[in-house]
Amino acid sequence: MRENNKAVYISDNLAKVAGISFRFSTTDYSLSTNDSSVALLKPKRFLQYYEYLIFEHNVKNVVEFGIFEGGIGVFLTSLKKDLRYLGFDISSPVVGLQNFLNCHGDIGQRVITHFNVGQNDSRVPKLIDDFLEGEQLDLIIDDASHQYFETQKAFELSFPILKEGGCYVIEDWGWLHWGGYEIPVHWKHSQALTKLVFKLVMLCASNPEIIAEINIFPNMVIIKKGKQKISGDFGLECYIRRDIISINETMLSEPDELIKDLNAKLDGTQLLLQCHKAELDTIYGSRSWKITKPLRLTRRAFSVFNLMIRRFTSAREG
Numbered sequence: 588m589r590e591n592n593k594a595v596y597i598s599d600n601l602a603k604v605a606g607i608s609f610r611f612s613t614t615d616y617s618l619s620t621n622d623s624s625v626a627l628l629k630p631k632r633f634l635q636y637y638e639y640l641i642f643e644h645n646v647k648n649v650v651e652f653g654i655f656e657g658g659i660g661v662f663l664t665s666l667k668k669d670l671r672y673l674g675f676d677i678s679s680p681v682v683g684l685q686n687f688l689n690c691h692g693d694i695g696q697r698v699i700t701h702f703n704v705g706q707n708d709s710r711v712p713k714l715i716d717d718f719l720e721g722e723q724l725d726l727i728i729d730d731a732s733h734q735y736f737e738t739q740k741a742f743e744l745s746f747p748i749l750k751e752g753g754c755y756v757i758e759d760w761g762w763l764h765w766g767g768y769e770i771p772v773h774w775k776h777s778q779a780l781t782k783l784v785f786k787l788v789m790l791c792a793s794n795p796e797i798i799a800e801i802n803i804f805p806n807m808v809i810i811k812k813g814k815q816k817i818s819g820d821f822g823l824e825c826y827i828r829r830d831i832i833s834i835n836e837t838m839l840s841e842p843d844e845l846i847k848d849l850n851a852k853l854d855g856t857q858l859l860l861q862c863h864k865a866e867l868d869t870i871y872g873s874r875s876w877k878i879t880k881p882l883r884l885t886r887r888a889f890s891v892f893n894l895m896i897r898r899f900t901s902a903r904e905g
């Protein structure tokens with residue numbers, strides 16, 4: 588296959604490109620790829636968007652986190668003859684995909700997969716560099732864990748490699764907020780991906796030379812790379828000015844720290860009080876205290892007498 592193609596959408600779950608069937612769904616994880624048909628976990632409108640994007644921006648090199656059954660790699664390479672795809676997935680290799688790629692030589696050469704490699708794996712930048720062989724990276728799609736820490740790490744590892752003007756897409760970022768979506772039980776304690784989106788928004792305002800533009804949709808955020816070259820270890824917090832997310836975290840943790848501090852002070856004060864009480868008990872119980880009691884009483888009587896004289900004098904002078 589050496590010409591560009593168009594997708595023909597047969598229904599909301601089936602499309603064809605150059606004789607290849609693509610079955611897609613957002614919920615049916617039982618879909619699988621075999622020799623003649625390819626499975627995708629995306630809605631139709633995502634496929635239409637990517638089809639538009641790769642031709643509009645003449646995309647040649649794509650990286651995806653979250654291969655699943657290899658659907659988007661095969662879809663994009665079957666649409667555009669000079670497009671190459673590199674995918675990462677934490678799971679084991681997919682036999683059906685491998686069989687499909689073996690049967691479709693031209694696509695098979697342009698779809699490269701790294702299974703058993705997580706999106707936050709430190710080998711990712713080197714594997715991308717090897718794949719690019721000096722060419723530019725046009726598009727990154729993150730459709731992997733949808734977890735805050737992993738997604739941020741994948742961004743930090745791969746965004747520096749993206750070309751100026753290239754797009755970084757994070758799919759399904761809004762899962763915490765979607766109506767009618769049942770959050771998986773094992774995600775119940777996960778941090779919202781929303782937090783990363785807020786950080787990216789702050790980064791865009793802080794440094795438009797890194798993120799030139801950011802477009803947020805309910806199911807997708809598209810980040811356009813600015814012209815600044817980022818080298819070495821990229822930590823996005825370093826480039827955010829007045830990070831209100833981190834400030835909030837500090838504010839949230841502050842009361843805990845404060846309570847701990849106050850409890851420690853209280854313990855110290857109580858101990859001191861006990862010591863003083865013990866000292867006083869010793870003094871009150873001592874013989875000398877008892878012997879000097881008449882002296883103390885006389886001194887108190889004199890003080891009262893003095894006070895009365897002073898009041899009487901000042902009343903007469905006034």
Ligand SMILES: C[S@@+](CC[C@H](N)C(=O)[O-])C[C@H]1O[C@@H](n2cnc3c(N)ncnc32)[C@H](O)[C@@H]1O
Pocket residue numbers: 626627628629652653654655656657658659675676677678704705706707730731732733737
């Ligand atoms: C929603 S599916 C991807 C669907 C696929 N992009 C498509 O369009 O057909 C999510 C995939 O991400 C993978 N995944 C989950 N956590 C990951 C991680 N931390 N790193 C890489 N891949 C991960 C899963 O094994 C799964 O195959």
